[in-house]
Amino acid sequence: MIVVTGATGNVGRPLTRVLTEAGEQVTAVSRHAAAVPDGVRHAAADLAEPAGLTPVLDGAKALFLLLSGDLHAPGARPADIVGLAKASGVRRIVLLSSQGVATRPLGPSRVAMRALEDVLRESGLEWAVLRPGGFASNALAWAESLRTRRVVAAPFGDVGVPVIDPADIAEVAAACLVDDRHTGGVYELTGPEVITPRQQAQATAAALDSPVRFHELTRDEAKAAMTQLVPAELADDTLDIIAAPNPAELRISPDVARVLGRAPRPFNDWVARNIAAFR
Secondary structure: OEEEEOOOOOOHHHHHHHHHHOOOOEEEEEOOOOOOOOOOEEEEOOOOOHHHHHHHHOOOOEEEEOOOHHHHOOOOOOHHHHHHHHHOOOOEEEEEOOOHHHHOOOOHHHHHHHHHHHHHHOOOOEEEEEEEOOEHHHHHHHHHHHHHHOEEEEEOOOOOEOOEOHHHHHHHHHHHHHOHHHOOOEEEEOOOOOEOHHHHHHHHHHHHOOOOEEEEEOHHHHHHHHOOOOOHHHHHHHHHHHHOOOHHHHOOOOHHHHHHOOOOOOHHHHHHHOHHHHO
16 A cells, blocks of 8 residues: 555645556545545545554555645654654655755755655665656646636746646656665656746647736745745745756756656646646
């Protein structure tokens, strides 16, 4: 049995589906009740209180560990989850980390994530680490304004990064969870091309077959919106990257192709599959 945390999110949902279609038994974990595919067990648990995971992990062979924003905050103890998993008999953990651990190692959230990576390496468990860059699904933040006003509002409109389709992250995670060849792997996950917010808006307009106006937010406006969902430190880290990505953050990684044997999906593919969110 494989436990998938964050199972109702943009990575966890397709990961649960991929594993189930491959014949794996899956327990999908989220904070609240949620619909899951047929044959999937659902468990409500809060990773901020690791003891609640004890019955969930009983009998599990592997764990996909995705931390919500509050578990990146000062004082959080996500390393306790690794210890609990080991004590429960879990043999393998695949951690969703961040590209910034390598490209911006001094950011507060990156320091904490690197520490968690180190705990995992030293745990005695089998492990793999996934370090994605920006997510294509971050464009879902535009859904309401696109539906109601056909407007995309984002900062740094002409600064791009190679955003990754969460479905690609999910497929790489599934491979790492079930295939021994990926044990001890650290995979940087990016899309196939650098794309700016303005270009993403244009791609969305083409998929909608409707004009879309781009409104450039100031950094302060963008941070105010982001801190409704994540700690201020994480918002600042993210804004630092998308304002001025360094060469490592602009690099197109070969790791999706190395694991999956195909190129990563472009943003156009992601938006076409998710266009209903913007209509």
